[in-house]
Amino acid sequence: xxxxxxxxxxxxxxxxxAFLYLPMLLLMVYSFNASRLVTVWxxxxxxxxxxxxxxxxxxxxxxxxxxxAVVSSTxxxxxxxxxxxxxxxxxxxLGRTLFSGMIYAPLVMPEVITGLSLxxxxxxxxxxxxILTIILAHTTFAMCYVSVVVSSRLVTFDRSLEEAALDLGCxxxxxxxxxxxxxxxxxxxxxxxxAFTLSLDDLxxxxxxxxxxxxxxxxxxxxxxxxxxxxxxxxLSTILISIVAVGxxxxxxxxxxxxxxxxTEEREGLT
Amino acid sequence: MNPRRLVLIAAxxxxxxxxxxxxxxxxxxxxxxxxxxxxPPYAPTFDLSAGWAxxxxxxxGLDFENFIWLTEDDLxxxxxxxxxxxxxxxxxxxxxxxxxxxxxxxxxxxxxRPTLMMLIILPFWSSALIRVYAWIGILQSEGYLNQLxxxxxxxxxxxxxxxxxxxxYIGIVYTYLPxxxxxxxxxLEKMDESLLEAAEDLxxxxxxxxxRVTFPLSKPGIIAGCFLVFIxxxxxxxxxxxxxxxxxLMIGKVLWEEFFSNRDWPVASAVAVVLLLILVxxxxxxxxNEERNA
Amino acid sequence: xxxxxxxxxxxxxxxxxxxxxxxFEGVTKRxxxxxxxxxxxxxxxxxxxxxxxxxxxxGKTTLMRMLAxxxxxxxxxxxxxxxxxxxxxxxxxxVNMMFQSYALFPxxxxxxxxxxxxxRAGKDKExxxxxxxxxxxxxxxxxFARRKPHQISGGQRQRVAxxxxxxxxxxxxxxxxxxxxxxxxxxQDTQFELMDIxxxxxxTFVIVTHDQEEAMTVASRVAVMDAGRLxxxxxxxxxxxxxxxxxxxxxxxxxxxxxxxxxxxxxxxEIAYAEGARPIVTRTGGAALEPGQSVFYAIRPEKIWVGxxxxxxxxxxxxxxxxxxxxxxxxxxxxxxxxTGQMVKALMTNAERYAASRFTWNDRVWLSWSRHAGxxxxx
Numbered sequence: 001x002x003x004x005x006x007x008x009x010x011x012x013x014x015x016x017x018a019f020l021y022l023p024m025l026l027l028m029v030y031s032f033n034a035s036r037l038v039t040v041w042x043x044x045x046x047x048x049x050x051x052x053x054x055x056x057x058x059x060x061x062x063x064x065x066x067x068x069a070v071v072s073s074t075x076x077x078x079x080x081x082x083x084x085x086x087x088x089x090x091x092x093x094l095g096r097t098l099f100s101g102m103i104y105a106p107l108v109m110p111e112v113i114t115g116l117s118l119x120x121x122x123x124x125x126x127x128x129x130x131i132l133t134i135i136l137a138h139t140t141f142a143m144c145y146v147s148v149v150v151s152s153r154l155v156t157f158d159r160s161l162e163e164a165a166l167d168l169g170c171x172x173x174x175x176x177x178x179x180x181x182x183x184x185x186x187x188x189x190x191x192x193x194x195a196f197t198l199s200l201d202d203l204x205x206x207x208x209x210x211x212x213x214x215x216x217x218x219x220x221x222x223x224x225x226x227x228x229x230x231x232x233x234x235x236l237s238t239i240l241i242s243i244v245a246v247g248x249x250x251x252x253x254x255x256x257x258x259x260x261x262x263x264t265e266e267r268e269g270l271t
Numbered sequence: 272m273n274p275r276r277l278v279l280i281a282a283x284x285x286x287x288x289x290x291x292x293x294x295x296x297x298x299x300x301x302x303x304x305x306x307x308x309x310x311p312p313y314a315p316t317f318d319l320s321a322g323w324a325x326x327x328x329x330x331x332g333l334d335f336e337n338f339i340w341l342t343e344d345d346l347x348x349x350x351x352x353x354x355x356x357x358x359x360x361x362x363x364x365x366x367x368x369x370x371x372x373x374x375x376x377x378x379x380x381x382x383x384r385p386t387l388m389m390l391i392i393l394p395f396w397s398s399a400l401i402r403v404y405a406w407i408g409i410l411q412s413e414g415y416l417n418q419l420x421x422x423x424x425x426x427x428x429x430x431x432x433x434x435x436x437x438x439x440y441i442g443i444v445y446t447y448l449p450x451x452x453x454x455x456x457x458x459l460e461k462m463d464e465s466l467l468e469a470a471e472d473l474x475x476x477x478x479x480x481x482x483r484v485t486f487p488l489s490k491p492g493i494i495a496g497c498f499l500v501f502i503x504x505x506x507x508x509x510x511x512x513x514x515x516x517x518x519x520l521m522i523g524k525v526l527w528e529e530f531f532s533n534r535d536w537p538v539a540s541a542v543a544v545v546l547l548l549i550l551v552x553x554x555x556x557x558x559x560n561e562e563r564n565a
Numbered sequence: 566x567x568x569x570x571x572x573x574x575x576x577x578x579x580x581x582x583x584x585x586x587x588x589f590e591g592v593t594k595r596x597x598x599x600x601x602x603x604x605x606x607x608x609x610x611x612x613x614x615x616x617x618x619x620x621x622x623x624g625k626t627t628l629m630r631m632l633a634x635x636x637x638x639x640x641x642x643x644x645x646x647x648x649x650x651x652x653x654x655x656x657x658x659x660v661n662m663m664f665q666s667y668a669l670f671p672x673x674x675x676x677x678x679x680x681x682x683x684x685r686a687g688k689d690k691e692x693x694x695x696x697x698x699x700x701x702x703x704x705x706x707x708x709f710a711r712r713k714p715h716q717i718s719g720g721q722r723q724r725v726a727x728x729x730x731x732x733x734x735x736x737x738x739x740x741x742x743x744x745x746x747x748x749x750x751x752x753q754d755t756q757f758e759l760m761d762i763x764x765x766x767x768x769t770f771v772i773v774t775h776d777q778e779e780a781m782t783v784a785s786r787v788a789v790m791d792a793g794r795l796x797x798x799x800x801x802x803x804x805x806x807x808x809x810x811x812x813x814x815x816x817x818x819x820x821x822x823x824x825x826x827x828x829x830x831x832x833x834x835e836i837a838y839a840e841g842a843r844p845i846v847t848r849t850g851g852a853a854l855e856p857g858q859s860v861f862y863a864i865r866p867e868k869i870w871v872g873x874x875x876x877x878x879x880x881x882x883x884x885x886x887x888x889x890x891x892x893x894x895x896x897x898x899x900x901x902x903x904x905t906g907q908m909v910k911a912l913m914t915n916a917e918r919y920a921a922s923r924f925t926w927n928d929r930v931w932l933s934w935s936r937h938a939g940x941x942x943x944x
Contacts, residue, residue, distance in 0.1 A: 110506020
């Protein structure tokens with residue numbers, strides 16, 4: 001027997017979702033407000049989007065952010081996948097405890113500390129702060145997230161698939177390329193996406209590790225925010241939220257369709 | 272050890288040592304140094320060219336002055352205490368808000384659950400900065416909330432919520448709500464429905480069945496959720512600096528200001544070390560809880 | 566329990582001049598403190614269908630994984646065709662394995678799964694195509710070639726796994742519980758298919774199983790293993806009829822074991838098993854016995870005749886009471902408590918539909934058997 005949803009549960013869910021989505025909806029609606037006074041509605045307008053596109057500082061920051069995110073998430077995916085492999089498959093090597101500690105620690109480390117410590121490192125070794133230092137910083141903490149995502153997939157991976165590949169003549173590298181990687185690919189891709197959005201959204205660590213010529217979008221947004229609400233920021237936020245929402249929803253729908261197709265195929269296959 | 276295996280272990284290992292472990296040791300070292308008007312603004316600096324004497328001098332120059340300073344200036348211990356209080360209260364509020372949602376999700380039709388899950392996770396993918404920023408427009412004195420309340424006649428003068436601790440609570444609950452909902456939902460969802468039927472069969476009312484069966488069984492989820500909210504809240508910087516105003520003391524903000532405004536690196540480092548020491552306790556407890564329920 | 570006699574001319578293990586394909590020489594494998602295989606010697610000959618039989622944890626899987634190259638012996642040597650295979654990695658061995666989980670690559674079609682090894686071996690397109698199609702025909706999978714593994718049934722998956730491991734034409738095929746995931750009916754059909762394919766391809770098969778019926782059906786020889794040691798290596802018929810220990814007798818099929826002592830020894834032995842009871846008369850089958858030695862007498866239930874009076878032609882007859890009856894349709898098993906206390910199982914065929922089932926609970930019956938019916942075991 002399945003109980004039907006009670007009124008109480010319906011109300012709770014509605015309120016909960018409203019709490020999560022209403023603030024963002026308001027922000028998005030008011031980004032089309034004609035008035036500079038953000039909270040007073042004065043008619044529909046897209047002028048703030050136009051101004052945003054003419055604002056060279058924002059465009060520069062967006063370009064820096066994008067480059068940092070692409071490079072660091074790719075590096076983080078490679079290193080994170082290696083680390084996940086080591087965590088799951090290498091049961092014994094010198095300093096394994098330290099290794100797994102260093103994978104999990106950045107996940108709980110306050111961003112201010114991660115940022116501070118990396119900045120002190122870059123100063124100590126005399127590395128000028130700029131895009132490179134942000135990339136190094138983002139790669140470091142994003143690889144830990146990637147390795148958690150990928151290792152949770154590797155744990156459930158049937159190792160006899162790899163043994164079968166070896167048995168059929170693959171070298172260990174070929175077995176990884178032909179068998180393991182294609183099968184864990186969805187986890188690697190979602191690891192990359194996670195790393196990408198983490199890098200895109202990061203304010204604190206980027207603030208510590210960026211130089212004057214490498215302001216990222218969150219840093220720019222944050223310094224404008226301190227002056228209060230502004231319609232340009234609303235417009236920019238709306239664009240960013242929309243990109244993420246569309247991306248996530250499309251990804252979810254694609255994977256849902258794949259699962260559905262797989263299920264019908266399985267039914268057909270068995271009859 | 273074959274070379275392939277060596278590379279596989281060494282590459283991520285070396286990266287983490289260089290960009291996680293070494294920076295952390297530098298923080299530790301600078302926290303024991305003295306402030307200096309120099310570049311970099313601390314002393315002593317490590318000078319290998321001076322040989323053994325240089326190393327001895329280096330260690331001789333280290334002391335716990337900054338940590339003593341942290342205990343003497345009440346700004347620091349007040350902000351540690353206030354951080355802990357804010358994080359604890361906000362965690363409790365998040366639990367109050369999150370549990371009913373998680374419970375309602377677990378009672379929803381199975382075909383709806385993945386969609387609901389996605390709706391809960393979706394905000395997490397968009398920038399926390401923007402989501403916190405969205406509340407400025409709601410909470411400020413001429414914001415949407417005050418407009419609504421004034422219009423409906425509930426209040427006569429606008430409430431000032433922005434730049435208070437209340438705003439920080441709202442910000443933390445809003446930002447970390449998914450972290451609370453998901454583990455609780457996970458523990459409720461795998462619960463066998465027939466347990467409730469058995470409880471009712473044995474004479475419980477719906478409500479006592481909830482308190483005697485459902486709630487105890489969701490405890491691991493509650494504990495996990497509380498840690499997942501408490502740990503990041505403690506070192507939070509963005510929320511207090513955007514919503515909290517100047518009167519909200521949180522240690523993440525203090526560290527930031529010590530570093531960027533006062534340029535006092537040794538004290539900032541000492542603040543960081545103490546914050547980490549405080550964090551170790553909940554992290555270890557969380558780890559234990561996870562292992563027990565694994 | 567039917568036992569399949571090995572084809573009469575095929576018995577290379579009896580031919581001293583025959584060259585074994587595989588030779589285990591004092592092989593020991595330890596994992597930490599645990600000894601999985603201990604000082605094992607074994608020869609397996611070309612074209613054999615060899616079964617490793619034993620309970621889980623007896624070392625049979627470790628033995629197979631050492632052949633495949635996933636484990637290396639701690640001590641001793643494994644020779645394959647006269648070559649020590651310890652330094653050869655799994656991808657360079659002329660040995661293929663069919664995995665218990667089948668380990669079909671989920672992202673590849675049936676066709677590509679079968680072609681996988683051929684492509685790694687650098688075969689040209691035409692050769693790959695011809696070989697894959699040959700394998701598809703052999704395993705009757707032609708119409709499923711384009712499907713993915715999750716789109717076919719369990720029995721079909723099993724055949725894909727077989728086709729894939731045979732595609733490279735290995736000298737030796739290892740099968741790890743190949744039928745474990747199939748239901749009973751399908752399993753019986755597949756057993757005969759396996760034997761058929763083994764005969765057609767002439768490949769040496771080594772199968773690991775815990776199912777004694779399966780081992781008896783398919784194998785030319787069976788090795789019964791326990792705790793890392795070989796208990797007995799012989800044809801199914803010999804394993805069943807002349808087990809060399811209580812463990813083997815008990816592991817394969819039903820058996821009643823009576824403890825006793827050698828009371829008299831000549832061409833026949835007399836086994837005294839209880840005070841005042843007539844000793845059991847039995848042929849010794851050449852076992853080295855001494856008078857007074859304590860032994861075990863093992864007898865299969867189907868060798869015992871159940872009647873209201875002693876059977877006139879059988880030398881051993883004892884009286885007892887029926888305590889339990891298991892009706893299985895074709896046969897019934899009687900559990901009889903002898904007046905001397907021992908429990909003995911006897912099997913009767915239900916040849917008539919309404920034979921007014923002659924015996925029931927608590928009936929007094931006579932059990933009779935011949936001097937050839939049982940075996941005397943020293944351990």
